[in-house]
Amino acid sequence: MPIDDTTADRRDFMLRVLRLGGLSAATLGAGAWLHARSARPVESTVLVADRRAAVPGDPSLPEMVVVQGGEPDPMVRRALAELGGIRRFVARGDVVVVKPNIGWDRGPEQAANTNPTLVASVVQLCLEAGAGRVIVTDMSCNDPRLCFERSGIAAAAGAVGADVVLPDDRHFKQANLGGEVLTTWPVLEPFLNADKIINLPIAKHHSLTGCTLGMKNFYGIIGGQRSRLHQRIHESLVDLLAFARPTLTILDAYRVLVRGGPTGGSLADVELKKTLVAGTDPVAIDAYAAKAWWDLDARRLPFLRLAQARGLGKMDFDQVRTKLMSV
Amino acid sequence: MPHSRSAWSAARRVSQIVCLAAFAFLLVRSEFSGSFRGLSGQVRLPWPVSAFLEADPLAAISTAISTHMLYRTMWWSLVILVPTFVLGRLFCGWVCPLGTLHHFFSSLRSEKKRGKALIESNRYKAWQASKYYILAALLVSAAFGSVLSGLLDPIPLLVRSLALSILPGVNYAAGSVLDAWYQVPSRPVRLGADVAQAILQHTVAGFRQPHFRQAFFLGTLLVGLLALNLRVTRFWCRALCPLGALLGLASRWSLVHLRKDPSQCDTCNKCLLHCQGGDDPIPGPKWRKAECHVCLNCVADCPTGAIAFGVGRVRPAGTTIEAPDAGRRKLLASAAAGAALVPLLRSSTGFAVDFDSRLIRPPGALDERHFLERCIRCGECMKVCPNNALHPTFAEGGLEAIWTPVLVPRVGYCEPNCVLCGQVCPTGAIWEITEAEKVGRPGQAAATPDEARGQGEVATTRNPQDAGGPIKIGTAFYDLGRCLPWAMASDCIVCEEWCPTSPKAIVLLNADVTDAEGRTRTVRRPQIDPVRCTGCGACEYACPVKDRPAVYVTSVGESRSRTNQFILSAAPKR
Numbered sequence: 039m040p041i042d043d044t045t046a047d048r049r050d051f052m053l054r055v056l057r058l059g060g061l062s063a064a065t066l067g068a069g070a071w072l073h074a075r076s077a078r079p080v081e082s083t084v085l086v087a088d089r090r091a092a093v094p095g096d097p098s099l100p101e102m103v104v105v106q107g108g109e110p111d112p113m114v115r116r117a118l119a120e121l122g123g124i125r126r127f128v129a130r131g132d133v134v135v136v137k138p139n140i141g142w143d144r145g146p147e148q149a150a151n152t153n154p155t156l157v158a159s160v161v162q163l164c165l166e167a168g169a170g171r172v173i174v175t176d177m178s179c180n181d182p183r184l185c186f187e188r189s190g191i192a193a194a195a196g197a198v199g200a201d202v203v204l205p206d207d208r209h210f211k212q213a214n215l216g217g218e219v220l221t222t223w224p225v226l227e228p229f230l231n232a233d234k235i236i237n238l239p240i241a242k243h244h245s246l247t248g249c250t251l252g253m254k255n256f257y258g259i260i261g262g263q264r265s266r267l268h269q270r271i272h273e274s275l276v277d278l279l280a281f282a283r284p285t286l287t288i289l290d291a292y293r294v295l296v297r298g299g300p301t302g303g304s305l306a307d308v309e310l311k312k313t314l315v316a317g318t319d320p321v322a323i324d325a326y327a328a329k330a331w332w333d334l335d336a337r338r339l340p341f342l343r344l345a346q347a348r349g350l351g352k353m354d355f356d357q358v359r360t361k362l363m364s365v
Numbered sequence: 366m367p368h369s370r371s372a373w374s375a376a377r378r379v380s381q382i383v384c385l386a387a388f389a390f391l392l393v394r395s396e397f398s399g400s401f402r403g404l405s406g407q408v409r410l411p412w413p414v415s416a417f418l419e420a421d422p423l424a425a426i427s428t429a430i431s432t433h434m435l436y437r438t439m440w441w442s443l444v445i446l447v448p449t450f451v452l453g454r455l456f457c458g459w460v461c462p463l464g465t466l467h468h469f470f471s472s473l474r475s476e477k478k479r480g481k482a483l484i485e486s487n488r489y490k491a492w493q494a495s496k497y498y499i500l501a502a503l504l505v506s507a508a509f510g511s512v513l514s515g516l517l518d519p520i521p522l523l524v525r526s527l528a529l530s531i532l533p534g535v536n537y538a539a540g541s542v543l544d545a546w547y548q549v550p551s552r553p554v555r556l557g558a559d560v561a562q563a564i565l566q567h568t569v570a571g572f573r574q575p576h577f578r579q580a581f582f583l584g585t586l587l588v589g590l591l592a593l594n595l596r597v598t599r600f601w602c603r604a605l606c607p608l609g610a611l612l613g614l615a616s617r618w619s620l621v622h623l624r625k626d627p628s629q630c631d632t633c634n635k636c637l638l639h640c641q642g643g644d645d646p647i648p649g650p651k652w653r654k655a656e657c658h659v660c661l662n663c664v665a666d667c668p669t670g671a672i673a674f675g676v677g678r679v680r681p682a683g684t685t686i687e688a689p690d691a692g693r694r695k696l697l698a699s700a701a702a703g704a705a706l707v708p709l710l711r712s713s714t715g716f717a718v719d720f721d722s723r724l725i726r727p728p729g730a731l732d733e734r735h736f737l738e739r740c741i742r743c744g745e746c747m748k749v750c751p752n753n754a755l756h757p758t759f760a761e762g763g764l765e766a767i768w769t770p771v772l773v774p775r776v777g778y779c780e781p782n783c784v785l786c787g788q789v790c791p792t793g794a795i796w797e798i799t800e801a802e803k804v805g806r807p808g809q810a811a812a813t814p815d816e817a818r819g820q821g822e823v824a825t826t827r828n829p830q831d832a833g834g835p836i837k838i839g840t841a842f843y844d845l846g847r848c849l850p851w852a853m854a855s856d857c858i859v860c861e862e863w864c865p866t867s868p869k870a871i872v873l874l875n876a877d878v879t880d881a882e883g884r885t886r887t888v889r890r891p892q893i894d895p896v897r898c899t900g901c902g903a904c905e906y907a908c909p910v911k912d913r914p915a916v917y918v919t920s921v922g923e924s925r926s927r928t929n930q931f932i933l934s935a936a937p938k939r
Contacts, residue, residue, distance in 0.1 A: 125427055165693070179863065179907075181751045181780060184408065185574060188782070204399070206573070208547060245873055245889065247859045265859040265909040269849060303867030351430035 076226025081212055081222070089236045091285045093127055095318065102317035102326065103356040108365035109123025110156035110177065110292050116289070116365050117316040118163060127285050128169035128234055134230040136160055136200065137284075138253050140176040140191050142301050143184040149293035150302045152240045154190035154289050156314070156357050158228065160236060161200040173228045176258040203228060210261045219270050224261040237284040237320065241291045241327050243299030243307075246271055248334045250300050251324040252287045253279050253341060254335040272341040279320060279350050287323050289315040294331055322358045329355070371665040377458060381465040388417050388462035389764040392527060395789060396571050407800065408783045413438075414746055417462070417520050418791035421498075422446040422610040422615075423786030424521065424741050427507040427514040428792050431593040431738040436793035444587065446615060453616040455854030457609050458641060458658030463519035464609075468641060468660075470594040473499055477596050486597055487637040489645045489653055493603045496610035497691035498699035503607055510734065510794075511710070513763055515741030517607050523587070525537060525768065528748035529577040529757060530584030576776065577747060578756040579768075594864045603656065613655035620676050621651045621659065625684055628670035634665035634911050636672060659814075676691055684912050710765040720929075721761040722919040724840045725772040728779060729798040731789040732925045733762070742768040745871045746786035746795055754902070755786065770795070771839060774902025774918050779838060779900060781865045795817035798836065804899075826913035835866070839900030840891050840931075842923035848915035850888040854880035860904035860916050870897035871904060895922060895932050 074124070076305050095101070103120045117265035128134055138152035146154055157174060164172045173193040178185035180205045188194040192202045197287040197317050203209065210224035229235065239255035246268055247254070257264060265276040291313040298307040324340050328334040336342045342353035352358050395414040401407065401808035418424060425442035429435055476485055503514040515521040543565070546558040566572055577583075593600040602609050623646055630648040637647055645655035646663035648671055664672055679685045720733075726866050727746055730736050735901050747770055749753040754777030757768040770786070772779060781804050788799045841860075849855040861871040873889040880886065893916075901917045921931050 181395055187399060187401050245861050265907055268859050270855050297866050300862060300866055357902050
């Protein structure tokens with residue numbers, strides 16, 4: 039628009055000055071606002087100290103139940119009946135996270151992942167108790183699509199109404215685990231928001247600690263570069279347990295991988311034990327299983343002693359109220 | 366049957382859209398769906414995802430020249446080739462997905478192609494013969510044992526560019542939007558993001574974000590080729606495409622002809638406006654059959670009905686140039702260039718003499734000489750690998766092997782129970798193997814497919830020394846200066862934990878070591894058993910020493926090679 043001396047153009051000129059003034063003010067304002075926002079970038083973390091998943095103890099009930107000689111479904115139903123019934127642990131409307139071991143691309147008979155029938159039974163029990171939502175998830179080592187499918191867990195748990203959640207980068211939230219060696223780690227979001235957490239590990243051989251049991255199963259709730267944890271395995275395991283605080287631990291020992299764990303692959307390394315250990319004391323359960331199948335005690339497994347020292351359970355499993363039975 | 370002239374070109378457009386959609390569908394389905402149901406516990410793809418590659422006559426002919434056989438379902442290509450004999454280059458105009466993309470980009474408005482300039486640019490040009498020279502060079506080099514046709518063959522080119530570059534880019538863009546979406550502090554909004562993510566995962570995006578070496582380069586190449594259409598309509602198809610050249614040759618005796626009636630023509634030139642092939646449909650100059658894509662636009666555009674396609678003899682006689690207009694001397698020169706290419710490439714230190722130790726080929730890959738006789742560099746194996754482990758090479762296998770697959774364990778390892786790369790490989794460069802054969806379960810699959818067919822001498826996926834054992838793609842080694850138990854008195858054993866063989870190929874030995882503070886302690890040090898190690902790379906993938914891992918795989922010991930060996934083990938008892 040050419041500028042000349044006519045009155046109409048003077049008005050145009052004033053309008054243009056006004057517009058320029060507005061643009062300049064807006065630019066300066068935006069600049070000032072952006073400058074005020076300037077801060078050194080820090081990764082956002084959610085501080086989580088939500089320990090409401092555990093339920094109060096009851097001196098009239100056992101803290102650990104060992105059931106032998108049956109199929110997974112009757113064994114787990116019997117164990118829960120002895121522990122006071124599933125309603126003691128799961129309330130109507132609860133969001134329950136069931137954490138099996140779904141770490142490897144192996145079939146059920148190879149005993150590298152939790153027994154799928156057992157997972158389905160536990161999901162069913164939770165739903166019978168009125169749980170609002172039962173999530174089954176794990177951070178697999180191999181491709182989760184393969185692990186969830188080959189383990190039979192996706193099909194078995196999905197069929198009885200569980201939400202089977204395959205881990206995805208977007209399902210992790212940075213969280214402060216508040217541990218001695220584990221501080222800020224990405225945690226699978228369902229574990230941060232769950233009302234109840236049911237740990238559903240499988241007992242397996244492992245070269246570093248001799249065996250991998252319930253505490254080690256909590257590896258699967260975190261992401262990131264967790265292979266670093268092995269350097270301080272005992273402290274890491276205790277930190278994970280202290281963070282997770284499961285409502286209930288149900289250790290699958292239907293088939294036990296006695297050598298070549300945690301991946302296995304050869305049926306010659308699998309023994310049929312038809313056993314299940316359930317209870318509210320995760321330390322006692324691990325101590326019992328380590329002694330029962332690998333003859334390992336707290337001298338060889340410092341994580342048990344460390345966990346007891348932090349008040350997470352008792353490593354002397356003969357000191358806890360235990361019930362042994364067969365179905 | 367369409368009746369009017371424009372109905373035929375509408376039918377062509379429908380065919381193009383359907384074929385492009387089918388191509389895109391099969392491409393995005395080239396991924397493990399996460400379900401074994403109905404597939405008897407095996408990781409297989411329910412769709413014939415390499416159908417377009419298997420139906421590619423150029424891939425079939427060049428691998429037939431180099432291997433003297435047709436692999437598996439490559440005879441599908443006859444479905445394209447034989448009709449071309451009769452009907453002409455129908456494939457280019459009606460089927461080819463890359464042709465359809467070029468068609469679309471050619472139709473965009475362009476300053477360089479308006480009015481008279483557009484009509485002039487659609488007349489036949491002498492440079493359109495280039496594609497025949499390219500084809501001659503590629504076929505002759507195939508005879509010398511190197512299938513380089515895939516570098517320029519439109520189907521492998523499009524699969525490679527989309528699968529390794531464009532789709533991962535789309536995936537990233539969609540992921541960025543999703544990330545922002547998930548930041549909204551409202552539960553219903555985030556549930557919407559969950560739904561969007563599920564939809565994306567089952568359509569274009571795939572299960573997780575893939576990354577590929579050279580992705581930017583490969584994608585830019587495709588974009589550049591498409592941009593050329595803004596200057597000259599379907600420049601690629603007219604000047605460069607070796608498959609188009611092959612089909613042009615094949616249409617030499619076809620029965621479909623353009624019939625021109627000069628008496629009805631008022632030389633409005635409208636037949637040139639939308640011509641795809643640059644084949645001179647206009648009455649006056651002779652129609653060039655080998656250039657015509659049979660798109661039928663000229664017939665639809667003609668206001669007087671002076672031109673029409675007909676079946677039978679050329680009428681009037683002498684109005685058609687039937688053979689490609691390629692100079693004999695230039696053809697001979699390009700054939701000579703093709704003949705010189707392979708010996709020249711192989712006179713440098715290539716696969717036989719000094720290859721990259723990290724040239725880890727996928728399981729089932731044939732020995733390097735037979736591999737290069739077959740690999741058309743389509744990238745289908747890289748697309749389908751669930752662990753994103755396969756990447757296009759640059760110079761690892763010598764320049765001759767550019768864009769062939771290499772396993773990069775740092776990005777992903779080879780999943781023992783997966784044989785998808787061999788399932789999708791259209792040419793058998795990665796031979797189709799079974800899981801049992803791959804992991805070498807005793808008592809099963811002692812013979813390779815070649816041995817089973819009595820062709821063990823021709824192409825082997827494995828060294829006869831370890832027949833019946835697992836297929837090895839390499840061997841793992843330790844970098845003792847970086848390994849925590851070896852160099853830093855620390856526990857670790859992650860590599861042993863991940864090792865998928867049974868018994869494990871990584872053994873742990875107790876060692877008393879002194880740490881930096883002078884304390885003595887016992888650590889478990891890993892050591893490789895080279896006979897059990899399959900080179901899958903799980904150890905390298907899992908090693909906590911992130912940037913340069915303390916355990917790494919090199920190709921030595923790979924089953925497919927008789928020379929790239931280092932262990933002398935006892936012969937298997939048979």
